Amino acid sequence: MASETRGRRSKVDLLPDPIRKKLDAGLRNGSIQQIDLLDEINALIKAAGLPEENQLSRAGINRYATKMEAVGKSLREMREITQVWTAELGDKPTGEVTKLILEMARSQLFKALLNQDETGEGADVGMIKDAMLAVQRLESAAMASHKREKEIRTAFAAEAANAAEKVAKTAGLTSDAVALLKREILGIA
Template sequence: MTDKTDRPTRGRRSKIDLLPDEVKRLLDELLRDARYSQQEVLDAVHDHIDQLGLPEDIKPSRSGLNRYASRMEAIGKDLRDVREVSQALVGQLGDKPTGEVSRLILEIGRTQLFKAMMNANEKEGDVDIGMIKDAMLAAQRLESAAMQSHKREKEIRKAFADEAAAAAEAVAKKAGMTAETVSSIKKEILGIA
């Protein structure tokens, strides 16, 4: 016997999916606020539909709201889990936050490529030439993306250092520092980039 949640549907949209944007925004906002129970959210949405003069038949049911809230919570949980794992992995990948998403994506790509090659090797005994070629191409693209990301990160740091040096130079000159001191401060800042 199959579970109802595992059965494919025709793709028919739920009543909640069909709500006008204004009502849907209110619903989503109220669901995000933990102070409200689902019944309070449902009552507020029904009241809002009445205030707008919309037809009664668009009002979501309690079970429909419960399914929607459960689905949104599951998606929210997945997003929170991904953020936590991403932050943990990024912490292992490097101590500088700039470009952390790129580094994470590249590391995940390398890991998946390695797993795919290992799985192919275990299943077939021999990795075919096409698999090796595809794997090498994927590795080349990953490394190229890593180099582009590194280059962009350096450019961003240099631009930031240039702006900071210019600002420090202006402040130092206004403060009456000598040209030598101003030059020394500027060199120190630009050495960071």
């Protein structure tokens, strides 16, 4: 029987976006019991005029909640790992972070290829390719952000140096002292 449903989308996947978002929010919130959430979602399905066979079952909502919790757990673990590595790398260039992400992606690809032999399921190379493209875009955005931040700091330093120069001249400092002060603010050796 399992082979008959393989590849078929679940009832939750077929729900209209507003109803699925309400289900997701209820599961994330955790303040409402699943049985109450099930009643609420089924009432929304009925109110939307969907056929009765689209109503969710207790087992179906439980499977979906379990799946969402597994995804959430993976995301939380990945965030923790990322925080550890980000703290370790500190303010090193973003290229170091990218190298780490690429190594993690290689590791996941290797695991997927190994699991392909064990489970008979193909590795999701498309997902890995999309992830690598996302990494490339993130790196590009990080580099653009880094460049813009440097430009802003340089402009700020120039403004501060000019303001300091005016104050120093008004205070009667020598031109050498003013030039030294300006170089220090601009970070010029």
